[in-house]
Amino acid sequence: MEQLVVRPGLRGLTGRFKGGGLRAAALVVIALLVLAAVLAPLMAPADPDAVDLSAALAGPGGDHLLGADASGRDLLSRVIYGARTGLLGPLGVVALSTVLGVAVGLSAAWHGGWVDAALSRSMELVFAFPGLLLAILVVAMYGPGQLGPVITLAVAYTPFVGRLVRGVARGEMGRPYIAAYRALGFGGLTICLRHLLPNIAPVILAQSTINFGYALLDLAGLAFLGLGVQPPTADWGAMINEGQSAVLQGALGPILVPGLAIVLSVIAFNIVGESLADHVSRR
Amino acid sequence: MARFLLRRLAGMAAILGAASFLVFGALQLAPGDPATFLLSGRSATPEALAAIRAQYRLDDPVPVQYLHWIGGVITGDFGRSVQFRTDVGGLIAARVPVTLTLIGMAFVLTMVLGLAFGVWSATRPGVVDKAVLVGSSVAVATPSFVLGFVLIVVFSVNLGWFPSIGAGDGLADRLHHLTLPAVALALTFAGVLARVSRTAMIEQLGQEYVVVARGRGVPEPTIVRRHVLRGAMTVTLTYGGLLVPGLLVSTVLVETTFGVNGLGQLLQYSVTVKDFPVVQALTLLTVAVFVLANLVVDLLAPLADARVRLGART
Amino acid sequence: MLEIDDLSVRLPRTARPAIDRMSLTVAENETVGLVGESGSGKSLTARAVLGLLPEGTRAEGAIRMDGADVLSMSPASLRRHRTHAAAMIYQDPRAAISPFRRIGDFLAEILREEIGARAARARAVELLGMVGLPEPERHVRQHPHELSGGMLQRVVIAAALAGEPRLLLADEPTTALDVTTQAEIMRLLRDLRARTRTGMLFITHDLELAATICDRVYVMYAGRVMETGPTRRLFAGPRHPYTAGLLAATPRVTHLGTLPPPIPGRPPDLLSAPPGCPFTPRCPDATDSCTAAAPLLVDGVACVKAER
Numbered sequence: 001m002e003q004l005v006v007r008p009g010l011r012g013l014t015g016r017f018k019g020g021g022l023r024a025a026a027l028v029v030i031a032l033l034v035l036a037a038v039l040a041p042l043m044a045p046a047d048p049d050a051v052d053l054s055a056a057l058a059g060p061g062g063d064h065l066l067g068a069d070a071s072g073r074d075l076l077s078r079v080i081y082g083a084r085t086g087l088l089g090p091l092g093v094v095a096l097s098t099v100l101g102v103a104v105g106l107s108a109a110w111h112g113g114w115v116d117a118a119l120s121r122s123m124e125l126v127f128a129f130p131g132l133l134l135a136i137l138v139v140a141m142y143g144p145g146q147l148g149p150v151i152t153l154a155v156a157y158t159p160f161v162g163r164l165v166r167g168v169a170r171g172e173m174g175r176p177y178i179a180a181y182r183a184l185g186f187g188g189l190t191i192c193l194r195h196l197l198p199n200i201a202p203v204i205l206a207q208s209t210i211n212f213g214y215a216l217l218d219l220a221g222l223a224f225l226g227l228g229v230q231p232p233t234a235d236w237g238a239m240i241n242e243g244q245s246a247v248l249q250g251a252l253g254p255i256l257v258p259g260l261a262i263v264l265s266v267i268a269f270n271i272v273g274e275s276l277a278d279h280v281s282r283r
Numbered sequence: 284m285a286r287f288l289l290r291r292l293a294g295m296a297a298i299l300g301a302a303s304f305l306v307f308g309a310l311q312l313a314p315g316d317p318a319t320f321l322l323s324g325r326s327a328t329p330e331a332l333a334a335i336r337a338q339y340r341l342d343d344p345v346p347v348q349y350l351h352w353i354g355g356v357i358t359g360d361f362g363r364s365v366q367f368r369t370d371v372g373g374l375i376a377a378r379v380p381v382t383l384t385l386i387g388m389a390f391v392l393t394m395v396l397g398l399a400f401g402v403w404s405a406t407r408p409g410v411v412d413k414a415v416l417v418g419s420s421v422a423v424a425t426p427s428f429v430l431g432f433v434l435i436v437v438f439s440v441n442l443g444w445f446p447s448i449g450a451g452d453g454l455a456d457r458l459h460h461l462t463l464p465a466v467a468l469a470l471t472f473a474g475v476l477a478r479v480s481r482t483a484m485i486e487q488l489g490q491e492y493v494v495v496a497r498g499r500g501v502p503e504p505t506i507v508r509r510h511v512l513r514g515a516m517t518v519t520l521t522y523g524g525l526l527v528p529g530l531l532v533s534t535v536l537v538e539t540t541f542g543v544n545g546l547g548q549l550l551q552y553s554v555t556v557k558d559f560p561v562v563q564a565l566t567l568l569t570v571a572v573f574v575l576a577n578l579v580v581d582l583l584a585p586l587a588d589a590r591v592r593l594g595a596r597t
Numbered sequence: 598m599l600e601i602d603d604l605s606v607r608l609p610r611t612a613r614p615a616i617d618r619m620s621l622t623v624a625e626n627e628t629v630g631l632v633g634e635s636g637s638g639k640s641l642t643a644r645a646v647l648g649l650l651p652e653g654t655r656a657e658g659a660i661r662m663d664g665a666d667v668l669s670m671s672p673a674s675l676r677r678h679r680t681h682a683a684a685m686i687y688q689d690p691r692a693a694i695s696p697f698r699r700i701g702d703f704l705a706e707i708l709r710e711e712i713g714a715r716a717a718r719a720r721a722v723e724l725l726g727m728v729g730l731p732e733p734e735r736h737v738r739q740h741p742h743e744l745s746g747g748m749l750q751r752v753v754i755a756a757a758l759a760g761e762p763r764l765l766l767a768d769e770p771t772t773a774l775d776v777t778t779q780a781e782i783m784r785l786l787r788d789l790r791a792r793t794r795t796g797m798l799f800i801t802h803d804l805e806l807a808a809t810i811c812d813r814v815y816v817m818y819a820g821r822v823m824e825t826g827p828t829r830r831l832f833a834g835p836r837h838p839y840t841a842g843l844l845a846a847t848p849r850v851t852h853l854g855t856l857p858p859p860i861p862g863r864p865p866d867l868l869s870a871p872p873g874c875p876f877t878p879r880c881p882d883a884t885d886s887c888t889a890a891a892p893l894l895v896d897g898v899a900c901v902k903a904e905r
Contacts, residue, residue: 125301125302128570128573128574129566133569136550136554136562137566140562141309141559142313224428224536224539225535225551227551227555240429240432244540247435247436250441252432252436255429255432259426259432262426263425263429266423267420270424491693492692492693492695495687496695497649497679498644499679499685499707499759499760500675500676500679500680500707500760501706501707502676510697510698514696
């Protein structure tokens with residue numbers, strides 16, 4: 001049955017290396033997450049913010065498939081809506097840090113000399129600030145929210161991309177085709193963007209996919225601390241923040257449901273990132 | 284040796300100096316007038332504002348303010364907490380023992396679990412290897428606070444084996460209180476380390492000297508213990524040492540989860556109540572720990588592997 | 598003492614056996630050369646004698662050491678075989694010695710269990726003296742990276758002698774060394790043989806080198822023995838075209854300024870299985886009958902032409 005559905009191109013993609021099945025599963029999880037985020041109003045069985053105190057801390061089953069939180073809000077609906085901030089935040093971090101990292105890494109590799117030295121030292125400095133700490137510092141300055149931490153984490157993640165890009169680009173620049181384009185009179189920016197970047201893009205993509213998982217964890221941590229997305233927004237981290245008061249009564253559901261959503265998402269992005277990296281290193 | 288130390292110390296000073304600029308500059312970059320910002324949320328009476336202005340020399344030019352501030356930091360004076368109305372240095376010093384114990388326990392757990400599972404996985408290809416890989420993937424992806432709450436419900440609420448909150452008094456009680464937090468803190472890092480040591484072990488197992496040792500009739504367990512493990516250990520120790528700053532930052536999540544009154548909870552609380560001097564001090568402290576961990580790893584590397592000379596790591 | 602009888606070894610995922618129906622003997626106090634280009638199966642032969650074949654390898658035939666078949670040994674007797682019956686000297690001493698342990702630990706490792714740590718240590722010092730290292734007491738405390746390549750090769754030889762084996766397998770023991778060190782190591786191997794009466798299988802790609810130390814020589818090509826005989830006879834009158842080609846291709850100082858003629862072409866890789874004699878595509882005397890069937894080793898040579 002599956003053999004009929006899978007097109008030849010796709011089968012080659014998933015079956016060529018070991019763990020192909022795992023990667024396919026991870027891609028399915030990511031697809032479902034994206035679907036949940038986009039179609040939340042259609043997929044959620046209930047209003048994520050509808051309070052129903054009679055259903056407070058209800059277990060799974062019945063009206064609430066995955067149970068309800070201390071205010072009787074439907075956990076399944078909240079976790080589906082939570083995919084929105086859950087994916088959007090990391091996406092912002094990864095997009096911004098990728099652009100910044102590529103810019104920094106390429107400039108360092110292309111110019112060399114003091115530009116390289118200055119950029120490399122700056123990246124070392126940023127490495128000394130763990131992302132979560134830097135985000136907390138920024139929240140202390142500007143107050144809680146999603147935007148500040150996303151931009152800060154993007155800066156904190158930039159060296160991971162930047163150092164990689166610099167290394168790969170320096171290796172790539174030693175190859176004859178770059179010298180050939182230079183000899184033909186192409187400008188540095190053109191060569192970098194049109195010829196160098198496409199050749200090193202797969203490596204960057206692998207690193208950024210892995211960064212996605214880390215960004216998701218950091219942002220969820222901030223929301224749990226009450227420093228990121230604020231309750232009562234249906235966000236996974238914020239849900240855990242709200243759920244902690246019921247823990248001592250032994251009610252784990254309000255934490256476990258968003259918690260598992262986090263774990264599953266991070267694993268999925270890690271698997272895809274690692275298999276991309278695998279694929280790149282095998283070339 | 285001396286030249287290496289000097290170079291490293293200069294590098295450390297440079298990073299710490301740059302970090303102090305950033306941390307100090309954060310006050311200038313924060314929205315609004317620094318004095319009002321420092322007092323935000325509290326009664327900004329003219330007297331209080333004047334006191335803050337005097338304390339931070341806010342009427343002086345910014346470079347003078349910095350020199351005044353950094354001079355204090357170097358002598359251990361991080362200013363006064365706006366919330367607690369006491370010395371920031373004292374607030375931090377009172378909480379160091381708890382957090383240090385927590386990090387110490389978590390570090391030992393991380394190293395032991397990481398190395399054990401890494402070695403186990405590398406020497407048993409097949410089912411064991413697969414299981415460890417899957418397990419470490421889950422460990423890396425599990426937030427410490429989610430695991431923390433699961434541990435609380437299972438081991439405190441249901442089984443009653445461990446307390447769910449607080450740091451305890453006296454050594455035995457403290458270790459008892461901090462066991463669950465340490466496990467929650469360590470798991471992610473142990474997952475990372477298991478992968479690192481697995482890769483290092485597999486790399487060593489593929490070396491020619493392993494085949495040679497087999498060919499000399501050295502028993503397989505001896506080869507693994509005396510040679511392969513020794514080689515992999517270097518990588519694991521280096522990586523493990525570099526995880527310490529990460530452990531420190533993650534205490535903010537774990538201490539909040541378990542209500543442990545340490546540096547992490549102080550950081551979370553200070554941000555919530557906008558106690559900026561405390562946040563500044565804790566940020567700088569973490570950067571200092573990062574720099575120090577790097578230095579210690581560099582200094583210890585030659586002990587683990589005689590081929591490594593000081594300063595060889597790039 | 599060592600008797601390889603009709604040995605075939607097939608590595609996983611290859612088209613032809615890496616060792617193809619090989620027979621070879623080494624007697625006590627005899628030095629036997631195994632000569633061929635890289636990839637001809639020489640090193641694999643030595644590893645097979647130690648029972649060190651890679652996983653997934655299929656081996657047929659027999660390797661008998663004093664009558665006991667190595668291929669069917671129990672793990673315990675295989676370990677005894679590796680410590681006390683046969684020991685190998687490796688090509689690259691720097692890769693062969695674990696870099697994390699001291700030289701003394703490396704030498705004593707296989708002895709500690711049997712004679713105790715203290716005696717094993719003393720023996721390590723004694724062994725280093727035997728192979729001509731100047732300061733044995735100091736060297737046992739040093740790490741491998743503190744010694745030169747030539748000194749390390751002496752350590753590897755000392756390690757091979759540790760269990761007083763009856764057979765030494767020397768796998769290109771001088772290839773990674775410079776010329777003067779090479780001469781010292783060769784001298785050491787000859788002296789040791791005179792003193793200890795061990796048999797030796799000397800593996801090399803260098804015919805001249807083999808001639809300086811070996812009593813008999815086997816010439817190997819693509820996993821098969823092409824020709825064998827006493828060194829003097831083999832060099833004076835090679836009967837197989839491959840042996841003749843190898844001898845002609847060796848540079849000599851007496852012919853200053855002239856490059857020796859190379860053998861055209863390359864040896865076949867393990868992924869192709871050419872029919873008949875594997876040397877046919879490179880052979881100057883090949884005829885149609887050469888591709889029909891691989892000639893067997895008859896009277897010391899495996900060539901259709903020589904049989905006539």
